[in-house]
Amino acid sequence: MKFGQIDRRQLLQGVACFSLAGCALDRFVTGAHAASSATVLNVDSRVLDVNGKAAKVYGLTQPNGFAGLETAAGSNFQVSLVNRLDHDTLVHWHGLTPPSNQDGVPGLSQPPLKAKGRYEYKFPLERPGTYWMHSHVGLQEQKLLAAPLIVHDPAEAGLDEQNVVIMLHDFTHKDPVEILHKLRSGGNGQHDAGISKSEGAMPMAGNGMSMDGKTMDMGTGGMAMAMEMDLNDVEFDAYLANDRTLADPEVVRVEAGAKVRLRIINAAASTNFVLDLGTLEGSLIAVDGQPVMPVPGRRFEIAIAQRLDIRVALPSGNGGYPILAIREGDRARTGIYLATRSGTVAKLADAGAFEAPPVRLDLEQRLRATTPLTSRSVNRRLELNLTGSMARYIWTLNGRIYEDRIPLKAAKNERVEIVMHNQTGMAHPMHLHGHIFQVVALNGKPLAGAMRDTVIVPPKGRVTIAFDADNPGRWAFHCHNLYHMASGMFTSLEYEA
Numbered sequence: 416m417k418f419g420q421i422d423r424r425q426l427l428q429g430v431a432c433f434s435l436a437g438c439a440l441d442r443f444v445t446g447a448h449a450a451s452s453a454t455v456l457n458v459d460s461r462v463l464d465v466n467g468k469a470a471k472v473y474g475l476t477q478p479n480g481f482a483g484l485e486t487a488a489g490s491n492f493q494v495s496l497v498n499r500l501d502h503d504t505l506v507h508w509h510g511l512t513p514p515s516n517q518d519g520v521p522g523l524s525q526p527p528l529k530a531k532g533r534y535e536y537k538f539p540l541e542r543p544g545t546y547w548m549h550s551h552v553g554l555q556e557q558k559l560l561a562a563p564l565i566v567h568d569p570a571e572a573g574l575d576e577q578n579v580v581i582m583l584h585d586f587t588h589k590d591p592v593e594i595l596h597k598l599r600s601g602g603n604g605q606h607d608a609g610i611s612k613s614e615g616a617m618p619m620a621g622n623g624m625s626m627d628g629k630t631m632d633m634g635t636g637g638m639a640m641a642m643e644m645d646l647n648d649v650e651f652d653a654y655l656a657n658d659r660t661l662a663d664p665e666v667v668r669v670e671a672g673a674k675v676r677l678r679i680i681n682a683a684a685s686t687n688f689v690l691d692l693g694t695l696e697g698s699l700i701a702v703d704g705q706p707v708m709p710v711p712g713r714r715f716e717i718a719i720a721q722r723l724d725i726r727v728a729l730p731s732g733n734g735g736y737p738i739l740a741i742r743e744g745d746r747a748r749t750g751i752y753l754a755t756r757s758g759t760v761a762k763l764a765d766a767g768a769f770e771a772p773p774v775r776l777d778l779e780q781r782l783r784a785t786t787p788l789t790s791r792s793v794n795r796r797l798e799l800n801l802t803g804s805m806a807r808y809i810w811t812l813n814g815r816i817y818e819d820r821i822p823l824k825a826a827k828n829e830r831v832e833i834v835m836h837n838q839t840g841m842a843h844p845m846h847l848h849g850h851i852f853q854v855v856a857l858n859g860k861p862l863a864g865a866m867r868d869t870v871i872v873p874p875k876g877r878v879t880i881a882f883d884a885d886n887p888g889r890w891a892f893h894c895h896n897l898y899h900m901a902s903g904m905f906t907s908l909e910y911e912a
């Protein structure tokens with residue numbers, strides 16, 4: 416699978432492009448943006464070598480092997496999605512705001528795409544940014560059914576800046592269905608099925624409400640009802656950056672002194688990371704594709720499903736620079752290298768000396784949107800309790816699993832505010848489909864925070880988001896930890912007629 420590292424200078428010089436996406440960008444850069452036909456995206460299976468062991472995973476590629484899609488704002492998103500598998504799939508365009516019936520969520524937006532079937536998608540692309548696409552069917556995302564979706568900004572066409580896309584995954588050789596089954600059978604079977612050994616103590620269980628409204632028991636470890644917070648509930652075999660581990664990392668060639676825009680996508684099923692730029696000084700310029708007031712730094716939190724756009728300026732001499740992603744609460748890491756043509760790269764182990772802290776709201780509280788929501792009064796306030804039980808591995812919203820949900824309601828043109836209150840011992844990266852929201856309060860403290868589509872709500876924390884109800888339909892609203900979502904932490908936002 417080819418990930419698109421487009422050298423914009425090559426494009427500007429008219430050198431033949433080496434990927435379809437590059438060609439699309441070239442058309443855009445040169446202004447000859449002719450009426451285009453749909454880009455074919457094939458969902459297929461493929462074999463990936465992970466640390467010397469073959470794994471059958473999914474792929475989401477154009478016919479030339481290019482992973483995902485690069486296009487430009489101001490054009491149409493026009494895709495022909497082809498299912499080359501022998502079973503159902505469906506792909507969600509994460510961060511885009513399509514009409515509801517093109518959002519790719521089975522049961523809410525459209526039926527699953529049958530084996531050998533094809534869906535056509537077409538809607539205007541207004542917002543540039545770093546987005547991604549992934550399956551919303553079963554646990555397919557864990558088997559890498561995901562790809563980058565980059566929407567370039569026409570206003571940035573002349574920038575002398577190299578785009579480098581980095582897509583992160585957590586990887587397991589096990590069957591994710593088996594992992595989920597073991598999580599749900601709970602308790603002491605954790606050591607043999609890819610389940611983390613790190614959480615011996617019980618976390619606090621939700622708000623005492625189970626999905627059937629009865630008081631929730633604390634499971635076998637109830638007497639030890641510790642306040643301990645859980646970080647990772649699945650042990651993985653590897654962490655990938657653009658499908659590769661640090662044993663065989665991608666090396667992206669750059670000019671000495673080059674300006675680089677990293678577009679980092681956390682496509683992991685169940686892992687929050689801390690991004691580490693090493694000796695490079697970065698400037699965070701966008702989260703989830705939406706611009707923020709620049710935040711300087713070398714380490715940045717990135718929760719499941721979030722994206723970071725970071726500008727770095729390389730030193731003038733030759734060199735190699737690892738860009739790492741470290742699993743929270745752990746030393747395990749993955750990454751790529753930026754390296755000048757004669758710059759050497761020293762191999763790094765897949766575990767470093769630095770244990771990344773838990774991903775919380777440290778970065779979030781520093782973020783300020785460059786284009787916040789307009790100032791207006793809130794028409795509707797909703798409360799969403801993040802509930803559940805680690806012991807029984809049932810994760811819920813307002814005490815209910817998806818099948819028993821009471822949809823959140825909104826009416827067109829309302830300003831809606833949702834207070835999310837996490838009553839569990841795990842962090843939950845919450846994703847609302849079809850809208851870009853603003854983070855307007857953290858633990859009750861107001862801020863003019865980032866515009867986003869995914870925000871982490873830490874254990875016992877409260878995060879308030881606001882958005883304009885401008886995209887009627889039925890929308891998914893869920894925790895983006897795949898195993899939490901599959902266990903019930905999923906509701907919908909539905910517009911009143």
Ligand SMILES: [Cu+2]
Nearest residue numbers: 843894896899
């Ligand atoms: Cu969750």
